[in-house]
Amino acid sequence: MKINFRFTATAVLLSLFIHIQTVSAQVGDSELGAWYSYFFSTQFDSSEFGVMGDVQHRNYQVGNDFQQLILRAGLTYNIKNTPLKLVAGYSYFNSGTPGEDNSQSIENRLYQDLLWGQKIGNRLLFSHRLRVEERFVEDQDFRTRYRYALNVKLPLNNAQLVPNTFYLWTAGEVFVNGQKQTGNNTVNLYDRTWLFGGLGYEISKSFRFEFAYMREITEAATKGQLIVSLFHSF
Numbered sequence: 685m686k687i688n689f690r691f692t693a694t695a696v697l698l699s700l701f702i703h704i705q706t707v708s709a710q711v712g713d714s715e716l717g718a719w720y721s722y723f724f725s726t727q728f729d730s731s732e733f734g735v736m737g738d739v740q741h742r743n744y745q746v747g748n749d750f751q752q753l754i755l756r757a758g759l760t761y762n763i764k765n766t767p768l769k770l771v772a773g774y775s776y777f778n779s780g781t782p783g784e785d786n787s788q789s790i791e792n793r794l795y796q797d798l799l800w801g802q803k804i805g806n807r808l809l810f811s812h813r814l815r816v817e818e819r820f821v822e823d824q825d826f827r828t829r830y831r832y833a834l835n836v837k838l839p840l841n842n843a844q845l846v847p848n849t850f851y852l853w854t855a856g857e858v859f860v861n862g863q864k865q866t867g868n869n870t871v872n873l874y875d876r877t878w879l880f881g882g883l884g885y886e887i888s889k890s891f892r893f894e895f896a897y898m899r900e901i902t903e904a905a906t907k908g909q910l911i912v913s914l915f916h917s918f
Contacts, residue, residue, distance in 0.1 A: 718746040718910040719898070725760070725917045734760040736771065746910055750780040750788075758795065771797035794818040809837040809845065821866070828862030829875060837884065847888045853896070855880040877901040880911065890917055 725736035737757030744751045758773020777791040798814040815831040835855040842849040859875035882896020896911040 715745055716908050716910060717751065718743050718912070721911075721913040723913060723915045725915075727760075727762075732762045732764065734762075736760050737773065742909075744780075744782045749782060751782070752780065753778040756795075758797070767800045767802065769797075769799040771795075771799065773797075789822045791822065792820040807839055807843055809839075811835045811837075823867070824869075825863075825865065825867040827866055830860045830862060831857060833857035845886050845892075847886055849886040851884045851886065853880070853882060853884050853894065872903055874903065882911065891915065 719742045721740040723738040727734040740754040742751040756775040758771040761770045775793040779789050781787050795817045801811045813833040817829045819827050837851050837853045840850045857878040861875050880896050880898045884894040886892045892915045894913045898909040898911050900907045
């Protein structure tokens with residue numbers, strides 16, 4: 685199977701740029717939110733299988749106003765002689781409501797990923813993720829969602845992402861709903877776009893840290909998020 689990675693990356697970046705222009709007149713939320721995340725991954729010895737997941741705490745504001753708690757883990761499988769990795773897993777979401785309303789809702793979610801990476805030139809690192817989600821949201825009908833994420837890293841003080849390397853990174857992710865009816869409500873097929881930009885540091889072979897700003901874009905509004913993430917491989 686041959687995939688034109690360079691064409692795919694260029695097309696996605698172009699579509700994200702066009703999308704930004706079409707939503708530039710939307711109402712913006714002036715409150716800066718914050719997402720604090722821990723990502724982990726491991727590979728079983730002498731096996732193509734492994735485990736990966738994350739724990740995230742999200743706030744509507746940097747220091748308070750609970751938005752969401754996410755617990756997620758999946759079984760991974762590296763397809764031999766290819767850059768492809770498959771993931772199948774489960775996620776738990778506890779979502780709050782902005783402002784003084786303390787009500788919360790629960791979502792259970794199954795997901796499947798297709799991951800692959802590529803290197804363009806001597807330093808530019810691309811990673812791609814296709815995700816399918818089966819969503820069981822409290823007081824809503826079962827529904828699905830489809831996501832594509834593109835992440836690009838540029839090492840700064842070294843040619844490779846080795847320990848003690850700083851890097852710039854940017855990313856975008858597009859969400860598309862599989863159904864418009866959720867029970868009592870109707871949603872658009874286009875759900876949202878996330879656009880990231882920031883700085884990372886490869887601490888060691890096991891740890892790296894990223895700090896970034898993210899703009900979340902929906903058809904109704906846009907909102908800024910501070911992103912603080914720790915990645916752990918073992």
